Amino acid sequence: MMRYITVVISLEDYIRSNNDQQMQRGISDPREVWINDTLVATQEAIQYINLLDDESVVGVAQFRGDADQLATIEDEIPEIISCTVTGGETWLAYMHYEPTNVEKTLLKRIDTEAISIDWPMRETTDGLEVTLFGENTALQQLIAGFPDEIDITLERAGEYQLNIGDPVGQLTDRQKEILQIALAAGYYDIPRRVTQRDLATELGLSRGTIGNHLRRAEAKIIRSIIV
Structure with missing residues (x-):
């Protein structure tokens, strides 16, 4: 069973200690992200994080606030390798970073x-x-x-009762890993920032294997929403 x-x-253990005033986490509300003393965004949920073989992390989090401003942490914070954001009132940030x-x-x-x-x-x-x-x-x-x-x-x-309607719960661990790396790298941006060949090189896999994993994952997610 x-x-x-x-x-x-404890968030005191989890949140990165940062004395640089360029970026801070909220004092009264730890979900808040402040840059240069301005509230930029508030985190709603962490949708996915995964530790890669090189011990960096890819993650997807849902925010509300100024998406474009949050994306600037890629230039401000050395530990953030890349940060891509979507649009809308609530949006997603795809991050590749060095973990605590x-x-x-x-x-x-x-x-x-x-x-x-x-x-x-x-x-x-x-x-x-x-x-x-x-x-x-x-x-x-x-x-x-x-x-x-x-x-x-x-x-x-x-x-534990599995929510069968949850599309993420229907993906294998490998499909989730590759899908999230693709998201973080900009594969689903418009225009695309990377190709399947780029992802294959990064992960040490063949282009065909990457394409197969992505198509299977996409099909499961679409079926769970449409069917």
């Missing part, structure tokens, strides 16, 4: 056990709220294996 746990990770040590430890621990993340993650005033699901033994081993410096609070636990 599949089980789930919802944990809260705590974030890297968290993602490595999750990858070690046979468990999955129930997206999205959300930041609250208490910390980063994450729901994980898998076999009970794997969940117990995950919690026991976290180092003492990561402050994790167990909020709730129970039997």
Whole structure:
């Protein structure tokens, strides 16, 4: 039987310590992003993050606020390798960045056990709220294996019920990884910033393999929405 746990990770540990006044996280609301003392955007949810083989991270988060201004963090913050944003009242930011040590430890621990993340993650005033699901033994081993410096609070636990209508839940881990890398790299921008050949070179795969993964992932998402 599949089980789930919802944990809260202290934001003091999770958020990057940054003394540079160019960019700050909100003091009263940790979801806020400030640049040069101006509130630029507020994070609604973290839709996906993944640790790559080079130990950098690709992530997708939903925001509201000034998308164009947030995209400038690519030039302002050395740890941000790239940042691409969409438009609209609420929009997505696709980021490729160097993680904090705590974030890297968290993602490595999750990858070690046979468990999955129930997206999205959300930041609250208490910390980063994450729901994980898998076999009970794997969940117990995950919690026991976290180092003492990561402050994790167990909020709730129970039997996990898969939401079949969730398109992300229908993708394999590899499909999600390649799809998110493609998003972060600008494959779905208009015009496209990278090609399937570029993605294949970055991931060390053939162009045909990349195309196959993307088509299968796109088909699952479209069917879940249209059918």
